Amino acid sequence: MFGTILEDAVTGVKGAVAAILMGFDGIPVDTFQVANSxxxxxxxxxxxxxxxxxVKKAAEALETGLATEMSVQTDAMSIVLRIISDEYFLAIAIRNNGNLGKARYLLRIAAPKINEALTE
Amino acid sequence: MFGTILEDAVTGVKGAVAAILMGFDGIPVDTFQVANSxxxxxxxxxxxxxxxxxVKKAAEALETGLATEMSVQTDAMSIVLRIISDEYFLAIAIRNNGNLGKARYLLRIAAPKINEALTE
Known part of the structure; x- marks a missing residue:
């Protein structure tokens, strides 16, 4: 179930190589990775x-609303992280020729589906 | 000089309300803020x-290349941070109906100009 959602996100984004559903305790729930990555x-x-x-704490301290997403760019790659709940988040890694905007969109769409499945 | 670059970035992005050039020590160099924000x-x-x-340290630890940018979304706003050098960064705050992609683009263009001016 989660694996399919992660696979859809990775294969739907140009340059994406891997995605993970993880707890804020750092324990992975599921991952998908393209071959040869x-x-x-x-x-x-x-x-x-x-x-x-x-980031969640900073947003609370600054009273700028609840944090929903964080992204980081480096010389070689982009990482988009989407908060699902207090316990879980999604992350996707994209090589830097990839489509960051579509990754953000797909994670935003995937987050409530995963949250629903996690709390069933 | 810096004020004009910051003003151009803020006025060039739909929803942007403020920008800052700051040292990594937290000391501001220059800011621009729209009226009533x-x-x-x-x-x-x-x-x-x-x-x-x-984030810079994490990118080094993960050997994913040098960090260049970070962005954070909350319910109410987006913040884009662009690393200029080891000492300075730019940040822009955008209300959530705003154009994050254009903010990222304008900060990427502004960063080398500001770095040049800072090191003159």
């Missing part, structure tokens, strides 16, 4: 889970 | 300067 999406997810928690 | 861009910049430093 070297990106370690579990380590990426774990590293950014800590930062995403800090 | 309540967002406290200095506090936003200070809060996210800490996170942006963590």
């Amino acid at each position: 070297e990106e370690d999406i579990e380590t990426i997810g774990m590293e950014f889970s800590v930062l995403l928690k800090e | 309540e967002e406290d861009i200095e506090t936003i910049g200070m809060e996210f300067s800490v996170l942006l430093k963590e």
Whole structure:
């Protein structure tokens, strides 16, 4: 179930190589990775889970509304992280020729579906 | 000089309300804010300067290339942060009906101009 949603997100975005559904405790629920990709999406997810928690706190401190998403660009790749609930988030890794806007869109659409499945 | 670049970025993006050029030490160099906006861009910049430093470290740890940009979405607004150098970054605050893609583009264009002016 989750694997299909992650696969749809990755295959639907030009340049996307991997996606993960992870708890804020850094424990992965499910992942999808394209063949021949070297990106370690579990380590990426774990590293950014800590930062995403800090972003949630910063948004609360600044009273700018609840944080929903964070994205990071580097020389080589983009990572989009979408908060699903207090416990879970989605992350997708995209090589830098990829379509960041579509990744954001697909994660936004996927988040409520996954949240529903998680709480069933 | 910096004020004009910040003003051009804010007025060029639908929904943008404020921009700041800030040191990673949290000390502002220059700001531009539209009239009647309540967002406290200095506090936003200070809060996210800490996170942006963590993002730089995470990108190094993950060997995903140098971090160049971070963006955060909340229920009410988007914040785009663009790294200029080891010492400085730009941030722009956009209300959520605004054009995030154009903000990212304008900060990417502004960053080398500001870096040049800072190092003159």
